[in-house]
Amino acid sequence: MKKMIISALAVVLLITAGCTDLDEQILDETSASGLSQNEIVEGNVAAAYAVFSNLFNHVNYFNLQEISTDEAILPFRGGTDWGDNGIFIGMHTHNFITTDPRIRDSWNLIMQGISRCVTAINVIPETSEGDATIYVAEMRALRAFYSMLSLDLYGLVFVKEDVNETSEILRGEEAFNYIASELEYALPIVPGNIGPGRMSKGAVQGLLARLYLNAAVYKDRYAENFTFDQSDMAKVIEYCDDVINSGMYELSTDYFAMFDDENHTNPELIFVYDQRAELNGHNRMAYFSLSGDMYPLPEFPNANGTDGPGITSDFYDTWEEAYAPMDPAVTDPRFHRENLIIPSDSCMSADEFEINRGILRGQQYGLIRNENGFERCEGGGYRIGKLYSRSRNRPDLAVNFTRQIDYTTPGSQYSAGYRVEKYEFSKKSSSGRNFGEADIVLIRLADIYLMRAEAKLRSGGDLAAALADVNMVRAARTARFTAPPLQEINLDLLFRERGFEFYWEMQRRTDMVRFGKYEGVWTEKTDNDPHKRVFPIPQTALDGASSIPGYLEQNPGY
Structure with missing residues (x-):
């Protein structure tokens, strides 16, 4: 092909x-x-x-x-x-x-x-x-x-085989069975080596594992308590085993490398939205949470963030509680990567400058932009210093991300809320919005391990094996330092672990529904x-x- x-x-x-x-x-x-x-x-x-x-x-x-x-x-x-x-x-x-x-x-x-x-x-x-x-x-x-x-989103599926037909609408178990049958038909036919941007054998196996893991939800959407059938969990384990044993994929030693511009060949990625430069992708995942006064690229003075969403204090607290009294930034390499290690006022060349990644807290530093572009140093480098809300006509207001973010006046300020910069800000994005190069991750190997662990827990199976799967993922991130292994595992701890591993990767709602937590109470939400x-x-x-x-x-x- x-x-x-x-x-x-x-x-x-x-x-x-x-x-x-x-x-x-x-x-x-x-x-x-x-x-x-x-x-x-x-x-x-x-x-x-x-x-x-x-x-x-x-x-x-x-x-x-x-x-x-x-x-x-x-x-x-x-x-x-x-x-x-x-x-x-x-x-x-x-x-x-x-x-x-x-x-x-x-x-x-x-x-x-x-x-x-x-x-x-x-x-x-x-x-x-x-x-x-x-x-x-x-x-x-x-x-x-x-x-x-x-x-998953709307509770139904449209089915037809000919463009001139009127689709049949399926819900519940019928819809689940239809999707499973289509994936199982394709599985022995699709190639295994066509890359993460196509429906490969690994991608189909990963989707089947995800489908069967959510079978209890999809078959009985409004159940008071979901019943996870043992045969469905056995299917999850089977398909996860197939992916892991294929030898096609490896856990990435550098967590944030999976979200870099050059991530297309990262060995952990199984299925992605392929948006390399020649495909004219978007940089929205990187720009959405950043401050409007953060400019990640010396080459492009119009490429900035937009002060979009931050993480809730509820989610942040799960990190704090997991690692107290230690700071999660020095305990779990998935939380933060410090790239901008500088004094409060210094100079850097364009090649040296790189913004921090992961969850961003507190006072932010970076390129200082004025009406003439970025401030330069006498030696020709770029001046790096504390950031203020100049783009908001508030030069007195520091870009100092706070734990509080809500619908009150203080919680709605431009600097309210810890931010997320998981994907690398594309080096070619002249506006901050365009020319994203990083593939958007849809399935990766860590999810295969954690789905298998969850299926083992839900089937009342081998707790030691489930714990080993979780710790396998934690131990793989060795590029800077490694998070300590968990000593025990249960469904609540696994839910927390999925939050740590997959935050900002478009899985949280599906996870919350499956774990029975979507009707819970969190910042500004009581429904x-x-x-x-x-x-x-x-x-x-x-x-x-x-x-x-x-x-x-x-x-x-x-």
């Missing part, structure tokens, strides 16, 4: 506003002149993956998976910025509404992805491409991935309605399907 390049000639699918008026218009590029059979196939495949660019950004899937949880909160900064008609406050407090544009956009993008996969599945067999069977299996696996997102385990179906989708009586019904509780 040749390297896939996203082409302007890729199949374009015109989707109606709600993506559920299923009379789509297909522009079939098989009639375009000058295209080889392989270009036709790869154009369709590329179009199916191209949805990732908008889906996996800061305000769509990330928003739904992180800001709806105890991990992230985004107040009105300064009382005005990031107001957005209150949608980020509604997301965090579980006051979800059917007209939320981000719930709608995420829905539309997922449905667009499914529709493009259906198109590819129909078009590819019509060509003379010799690898058609492999490409079709890949597209069925990718369709299953989009369907899994739909089931305990189990119906909020799924989001409402967007009003545009309901309106788009209104011509078919009883076809698409709103989720309970909305």
